[in-house]
Amino acid sequence: MANLVEQILQQMGGETIGQMGQQLGAQPEQMQVALGNALPLLLDALARNSRNEEGASALAGALDRDHDGGILENLGGLLNNPEQGAGAGILGHILGNRQQNVENTLSRASGLSAGSTGKMLMMLAPIVLGYLGRKKRQENLNQGGLADILGGNQQYQQQQQPEQMGMLGRLLDQDGDGDIKDDLLRMGGSMLLGKFLGR
Numbered sequence: 001m002a003n004l005v006e007q008i009l010q011q012m013g014g015e016t017i018g019q020m021g022q023q024l025g026a027q028p029e030q031m032q033v034a035l036g037n038a039l040p041l042l043l044d045a046l047a048r049n050s051r052n053e054e055g056a057s058a059l060a061g062a063l064d065r066d067h068d069g070g071i072l073e074n075l076g077g078l079l080n081n082p083e084q085g086a087g088a089g090i091l092g093h094i095l096g097n098r099q100q101n102v103e104n105t106l107s108r109a110s111g112l113s114a115g116s117t118g119k120m121l122m123m124l125a126p127i128v129l130g131y132l133g134r135k136k137r138q139e140n141l142n143q144g145g146l147a148d149i150l151g152g153n154q155q156y157q158q159q160q161q162p163e164q165m166g167m168l169g170r171l172l173d174q175d176g177d178g179d180i181k182d183d184l185l186r187m188g189g190s191m192l193l194g195k196f197l198g199r
Helices: 004-024 028-049 053-066 070-080 087-110 114-138 143-160 162-173 181-187 191-196
Strands: none
Touching: 004 028, 004 070, 004 114, 004 143, 028 053, 028 087, 028 114, 028 143, 028 162, 053 114, 053 143, 070 114, 087 114, 087 162, 114 143, 143 162
């Protein structure tokens, strides 16, 4: 099954993750928790949005129009100028009215400020879509194939980290001010992230 989180982290590499941490003023431990929750959450939100034909078609169309993967060749430029990646618009589309609650919860879990957490999500969103767009083009995926890959990743993550994915799912399902920060803090850091952050 797909493990898109690992694939995207490998695409980013330790240097990019370190640069992102510097831009955010984050310690390695904070980045480990923040990325360990943010990437699965963004991919889970995309999978949820792609479950119906309308959502899958909208995502496929957006990837074809705006996210061919070229941004992956200039990640340093994106980190220095996050606005160029249209991350705010992406987040508004895939998270909707849950965005503020997501940012606040991830902020409390990692210890990053709410502003830094929002900036991190703005950086990550175009990276995730750029990776998916390139994968779609290289593997000649239609909207169904794209939805299958996202669903397969969701299933893989649920098998590997069922408690974390359950909590992230509840965060995406709710509109109120959920309080799952302690559990996210405990589970957000993965061994893979530790490797990329030199731990």
